[in-house]
Every structure is written in C-alpha cells, then in structure tokens.
Amino acid sequence: MDAGKRDAPGGGGMNYTPQEMMTVAAARALGSDDVCFVGIGLPSAACNLARLTHAPRINLIYESGTLQTRPDVLPLSIGDGELCEKALTTVSVPEIFRYWLQGGRISVGFLGGAQVDRFANLNSTVIGGYSRPKVRLPGSGGAAEIAAFCGQIFIVMKQGARSFVKELDFLTSLGHGRTGCERRQLGLRTKGPTLLVTDLCVMRPDPVTNEMIVSSIHPGVARRQIADHTGWDVRFAGVVEETPPPSAEEVEILRDLHARTARAHGATAGES
C-alpha cells in the first residue's frame, strides 16, 4: 500500500511517508530508562531516532556485543565498526547472549519478520515447508531468545495481507504462542509482544486473550484499509485513537539520519 505523503502539522508544508510514520510511532514507545536490544533495519532506525529526540539516555545494545552504543549513522550490519567505536564497551557474543540477554538485563527487544500472526508470533525462517521451502529466509539469528528473555517486545512491520497471516508457515520467535497463552505455560515471566507498529496503525494485545488489536490508527488511514491488509479478522479496541502525526522535528532528524547513513554506505541502503 502507498498512502502517499501527508502534511505534518507545524512543518511549514512538510510531508511524511507511511514508513516515517511507522518509525516515529515506534520510536515514541521507547524511553530514556530503556535498555534496548536492537535489530538491523527498521528497529535500528526507530531506536536511534528515540535516542536523538526524546530519549537521549536510552541504552542501545546490538548482538555483536556493543553495549551502550551511540552510532552517528545507522549500521548496515549488526557488527559495523561504527557500533564498536561509539560503544561504552564491547563484549564477546557468548557474553551478550548469556549475561545480558539470558541474564534478564534487557528491558525491550525490537523485532520484525516476514510473517506475524494475531498473537504476535513471528516467522523469519521459511515461506512454504521447512524441508522444501518456497523462500528460504535468513532464520532466527538472535530473535528466538530475544523474544523470550527481553522484558517486553516491540514489533515493527509493514502491514500486508501476505505478511499479517492467519497461520505462520513457521514459528521462529514466540509471541503469545499459537493459543495466545503459551508464555506462562512455558515458564516465561517476561511480557512478550506488547506493541506492534505498522505503517497503518498501532496494535496492542487484548488484556484477556493477548490477540493483537488495533489501538491507534495513523492519520488518513481507514479501518477498511487495515482490514484489507490483515490476513485474519482484525479487531479494533473499544476506543481507537488517532496516532499523533510525526512532528517536523522528528521527520527532520530521521531524514538527516538516513541521509548520513546513505552517504556513509556509498549507496542508498538505508531503510526507514
């Protein structure tokens, strides 16, 4: 879907894209007290936007072992030299997973995937069957344990009927499980996915069933559009808010970040 550009208030005619709305909405969910395990791409953009706007003291941790890092440009890979140079310290990969993630030191994990279901379980492994996949995706990486052991999980994904599916082809990273209540049965005390931000709306888990339901709709998006871009019968909260649009400052800082990133990588690799 492409809703085109929309006017941002107070921006002197400044526009923003649905992708920028998504990144900004995700960034706003983070605070300065968070210790955040960051993935590459959309999560990295959102986390660094938060750091450069309202959450300057946020602790960003990348699975390459870089603790408390403050990159000037978005990394292309999880282990770019930039992350190490701007980090408080760099530890080994076994240490990052053992002491910091499994040890329960991370408050928020940011994830995405190729498919998500109504209980915010994620697939980043295969489309089709596992042994003869139609599309072989990269796989779990850190995601399976990030999903289990961060205090809570935020998911950022572009919304579409082929990615927001009734049934995952493969469950890589546990959300609330196929029944919605598996975390407790598996002995997990972390919250799991509490937020799903898309280019159309924001979803949060139903307090009883843990099904992800629409709690906020981005400006100019119709309910019908959201339903058409969701593979299950999507539900809306009793009171649905309108997502505040990106401010001129947020858009400007995000675009500066992407421009610096594109210059640094020698191509337009940066993605919101």
Added chain:
Amino acid sequence: MEFLTLPEAISRSVHDGDTVALEGFTHLIPFAAGHEIIRQGRRNLTLVRMTPDLIYDQMIGMGVARRLVFSWGGNPGVGSLHRMRDAIERGWPGPLEIVEHSHAAMAHAYEAGASGMPCAVFRGYRGSDLASVNGQVRFISCPFSGEDLACIPAHRPDVTIIHAQKADREGNVLIEGIVGVQKEAVLAARRAVVTVEEVVDDFGPRSTNAVILPSWTIAAVVCAPGGARPSYAHGYYPRDNAFYIAWDEIARDRERFGAWMQANVMRRGAAE
C-alpha cells in the same frame, strides 16, 4: 605454531569431509582463507558459522559444502544470500543439508566446545519451531529447580579459521574490536589457523585484558594483509558496505556468480 603461507596452511589443515568453522562476527571474516579453500577444490565440508555471510555464500555456490550449521543466513541490511538459497531451495550446485540454530545456541555451543563440555545447556528455543526441525535440540530438566533447559551438542570443529589484526614473532595473536565468538571457536577446534593483517615485533600499548590467543593454541599463523575484505579489520580498513550491496546482484544469477568467482578468486593467487 608455525608461520606458513596461505596455500600451505590450508592444504595441511583442511581436508575433504572436515567440519570447518570460519568465524568472525561481521568483523574480521576470513575471506582470503575461504577463497583458498575454494581454489584448492575441497569437497564435502561441513561449514559451521553463525552468519554464513558472503564467504559461505561463495563457498556453497562453488560446491565445497555438504552441510551448513548456522543461525542467521542473510546479507546483513541487504537481503538474501542467493547462493545459499539456491542450494537449499533447488539443490544447486548440489544438495545442502542444514542444521539450523539460533545465535544464542551457536554461541553456547562454541563456548561448550572451548570448555571441553559435551554439550551446552541454556534457556533457549522456548516455543520456537526450530526445536522441532533440528534433531540436535533436546530439553533436559534442571536437577535443582526442575526448569526445562535447552541442550545442544558442543561445537568441536576439525579446524577453525579466523582473521586477526596482529601476530607477534612468536605467533601469539591479538584481536581487537568486535571479537564475536572467535576465541571460543579457536579453543573449541582440534586445530586452528589464524590469518593476520601484520606480524609485529611487539603488540605495543594495549589493555591488560586484551583478547590474546597464545601461540600454543594455534597450529598456523599466516600473514594475509587485507584477508578480511570485503568485511573489515578494526584499525586497518572499514567494511566495504558498497560491495555487500553489490553482491546481491552478482550472486542472484548462477552464471554471473560463476564469472565473478573465476575472475576474482579462481584466477588469482593467495597473495593477490
């Protein structure tokens, strides 16, 4: 430990059918050594690596591998590893068996190997389908708390190959920056080969806690300046992000890939 040329080190250390780990987490990926393995025509290798990256994409595409043990098989920030996908999805140039883990599992398995343990025990794979497609993932009960814990065999590669910044004249090796799982991978292996940017009289000023592998943990040291390109060597050269982006097009097509490998790997010697 002996100082060898790259062709000597590979021909002595890597044999057909071996289990081989070329490690380096985005940083210090031993490309020169991987290219030499391709040139020497090794076959039926089990390739172990957290992130196969471009080096295993190239090795798989050139037919050296029978099995791949990994946890995240993408081109970071860019997309797919097309040669790896072609092998898994269509069996080209030959069938590729996969043993798929999460990052946490791989890190723990190397650590267990370095520790002389038969297996690694950790909190992992909770609710993930990965546990059902990888026969090496088992669960055991903690004898004290009763908690279900994931258990996987330790990694014990026949040979581990890494790239590092410096060796001294005695063959001790210094690694700086993002250190990944290299120390664990070397100590887990039956034999280890290290390629380095330079051999120096003295490491110079360094932290008392620097990551140093004593010469007696290493079978061979090879001076191979630029041996990590197009990945990077902290303090020597940056990651060639533009090449990682360009690789997407090169690797997408079998013929174009073959021509690129002929021109840039097969017809070049180890020192070029």
